[in-house]
Amino acid sequence: MNGVHDLGGTDGLGPVVVEQDEPVWHAEWEKAAFALFATNFRAGLFNVDMFRWGIEQMHPAYYLLSPYYEHWMHTAEHYAIKGGAIDPSELEAKTQYYREHPDEPLPERTDPDLLAFVDAAVKGGAPARRESDAAPAFQVGDRVTVTQDSPHKHTRKARYIRGKTGVIEQSHGTFIYPDSAGNGRGDDPKHVYTVKFTNAELWGADNAEPNGVVYFDAWEPYLVPAAVPAEGATR
Amino acid sequence: MTRSEITPSPDVTVPRSEAEIAARMKALEALMIEKGIMTTEAVDRLAEIYENEVGPQLGATVVAKAWTDPEFKARLLANATDACAEMGIGGLQGEDMVAVENTDDVHNVVVCTLCSCYPWPVLGLPPNWYKQPAYRSRIVREPRAMLRDEFGHDVPESVEVRVWDSSAELRYMVLPQRPPGTEDKSEAELAELVTRDSMIGVAPVRV
Numbered sequence: 001m002n003g004v005h006d007l008g009g010t011d012g013l014g015p016v017v018v019e020q021d022e023p024v025w026h027a028e029w030e031k032a033a034f035a036l037f038a039t040n041f042r043a044g045l046f047n048v049d050m051f052r053w054g055i056e057q058m059h060p061a062y063y064l065l066s067p068y069y070e071h072w073m074h075t076a077e078h079y080a081i082k083g084g085a086i087d088p089s090e091l092e093a094k095t096q097y098y099r100e101h102p103d104e105p106l107p108e109r110t111d112p113d114l115l116a117f118v119d120a121a122v123k124g125g126a127p128a129r130r131e132s133d134a135a136p137a138f139q140v141g142d143r144v145t146v147t148q149d150s151p152h153k154h155t156r157k158a159r160y161i162r163g164k165t166g167v168i169e170q171s172h173g174t175f176i177y178p179d180s181a182g183n184g185r186g187d188d189p190k191h192v193y194t195v196k197f198t199n200a201e202l203w204g205a206d207n208a209e210p211n212g213v214v215y216f217d218a219w220e221p222y223l224v225p226a227a228v229p230a231e232g233a234t235r
Numbered sequence: 236m237t238r239s240e241i242t243p244s245p246d247v248t249v250p251r252s253e254a255e256i257a258a259r260m261k262a263l264e265a266l267m268i269e270k271g272i273m274t275t276e277a278v279d280r281l282a283e284i285y286e287n288e289v290g291p292q293l294g295a296t297v298v299a300k301a302w303t304d305p306e307f308k309a310r311l312l313a314n315a316t317d318a319c320a321e322m323g324i325g326g327l328q329g330e331d332m333v334a335v336e337n338t339d340d341v342h343n344v345v346v347c348t349l350c351s352c353y354p355w356p357v358l359g360l361p362p363n364w365y366k367q368p369a370y371r372s373r374i375v376r377e378p379r380a381m382l383r384d385e386f387g388h389d390v391p392e393s394v395e396v397r398v399w400d401s402s403a404e405l406r407y408m409v410l411p412q413r414p415p416g417t418e419d420k421s422e423a424e425l426a427e428l429v430t431r432d433s434m435i436g437v438a439p440v441r442v
Contacts, residue, residue, distance in 0.1 A: 005349060005350065006348070006349060007348050007349075007368050007371040007372040008348030008349075008371070008372065008375045008376070008400065009348075009372065009375060009376045010368070010372040010373075011372070011373075011376075013368045013369045013372045013373065014369050015369060015384075015385060016364045016367065016369045016370050016381070016385040016386075017363070017364060017367065017369070018362075018364050018385075018386075019362070019363060019364070022362050022363065024282075024285055024286045024290075024359070024360055025282060025286070026363075027253060027256075027257065028257070029256055029257045029260035029261070031278050031279070031281070031282040032260050032261075032263075032264045032273075032278050033260055034281060034282070034285075034360075035273065035277055035278040035281045035282070036263070036267070036273070038277075038281060039267065039272055039273045039277055040267070040272060040273075042272075043272045045272075052349075052350055055350065062249075062250070064368055065250045066250055066251070067256070068351070068363060068366045068367075070251070070256055073256070073259065073260055073263065076263065077263055080263070080266075080267070085266075085267075085270055085272065086263075086266045086267075086270065090266060091262055091263065091266060094262035094263075094265055094266060095258050095259050095262040097262070098257075098258040098259075098261040098262050098265075099254075099255070099258040102254065102257065102258060102261075106261065106264055106265050106268060106275055107265055107268045107269055108268075108275075109268050109269075109271070109274050109275075110274060110276060111271070111274045111276070111277070114273075114274055114276075114277045115274070115276055115277055115280055118277050118280050118281055118284075119280070119284075121326075121327055122281075122284055122289065122326050122327050123325075123326045123327075124326060124327075125325065125326045125327045125328070125329065125330040125356075126327065126330065127330040127331070128330065128331075128404035129330070129331060129404075156349060156402050156403060158348055158349055158400070158402060160348070160375065160376075172331070172403075172405060175403060175404055176404075192403050192404075192405070194405070202375070202376075203376060209377055209378065209379045209380065209396070210392055211392055211393070211394070211395050211396065212378060212379065212395060212396040212397070212398070213395070213396075213397050213398070214375050214397075214398045214399075214400060215397065215398065215399045215400065216400045216402050217400070217401070217402045217403035217405055218402070218403070219403065
């Protein structure tokens with residue numbers, strides 16, 4: 001999706017606002033929004049790629065202006081409704097209830113298995129690496145070009161690298177392919193490579209900062225062999 | 236091919252108030268508890284982990300060890316996931332980690348332009364600025380200017396600036412340079428000097 005989330009190279013978004021001694025949580029609701037990622041993943045309502053895809057479909061103006069963890073609320077809410085776990089009307093009714101009674105407590109429930117899951121997930125992680133018999137199409141040192149096409153749905157092929165040519169710097173093995181898993185079509189593992197692009201290649205010689213490169217991790221289907229050999233290339 | 240699956244509701248172009256967000260989140264949490272998916276204990280436990288147990292203090296111990304143990308440093312740069320695991324560090328959003336080394340000739344800086352990917356096991360949860368559009372948009376385009384203007388870190392033109400966009404499931408941390416004048420410090424004293432920002436790559440380690 002050519003969405004607002006795909007921010008690399010966008011100009012005019014203002015200064016960075018650095019908060020000194022920033023706390024981990026800025027409000028109580030952020031803790032619950034953060035927890036939704038783990039608890040609703042465990043409930044099978046989404047995978048991490050679908051989670052990102054839900055965020056990417058927020059209204060662009062709202063995406064840019066809303067607090068970060070509200071993005072997580074948005075995607076968790078979307079998949080809870082889509083997965084049939086909750087009904088939009090009950091969510092609206094419950095929201096109205098807490099608007100009017102903000103200090104009313106939450107329902108009580110204990111779940112030792114969920115607590116154990118939380119600790120195990122934080123320590124053990126949720127690896128995206130997947131075995132595959134497919135041989136890598138590219139080797140370290142190969143020159144590759146990123147394909148130009150614009151998928152409608154979830155992809156990690158950022159716009160600022162499309163059509164650009166770089167060099168394979170590292171080959172990492174096979175991982176879940178977001179263009180499949182994020183769109184509900186299974187893991188479909190693909191090779192992942194770190195590709196090095198020069199600043200001049202990405203932004204044009206007249207606009208680029210000197211002496212700099214950007215590394216981008218790309219799944220194999222994003223790449224094709226570069227058309228022009230590297231002979232005396234300045235890129 | 237269908238396009239967006241989600242039709243934005245009419246009210247979502249206007250930012251919600253904190254009170255409105257809190258009510259909405261509380262409603263969602265209440266429903267998730269009623270459906271047997273969530274508990275307040277799980278929320279509190281996750282909050283506590285990233286507030287008190289997993290944070291940049293862990294990454295700082297990795298950096299200090301790399302500064303004082305050349306063999307560990309070599310293992311860290313070869314395979315950061317395995318090297319961190321030696322120290323009992325690893326897990327969610329750090330299943331496959333990569334450490335990149337700052338030198339006299341190279342300065343590294345980490346970003347995620349597409350969302351906010353960040354190496355949680357070594358740095359904890361990211362600060363707000365790392366997740367904001369201003370940082371994610373510009374650091375790949377003008378890293379040198381941004382480091383100077385926004386973070387007060389002037390990287391000489393003779394030093395190559397390498398930006399790592401965490402676009403897949405690899406998670407990057409910067410191994411900053413050990414500051415001069417720290418030869419007599421212990422590993423534990425060195426770890427206290429290492430900041431979160433130095434491991435993202437927006438600041439040097441200062442004595």
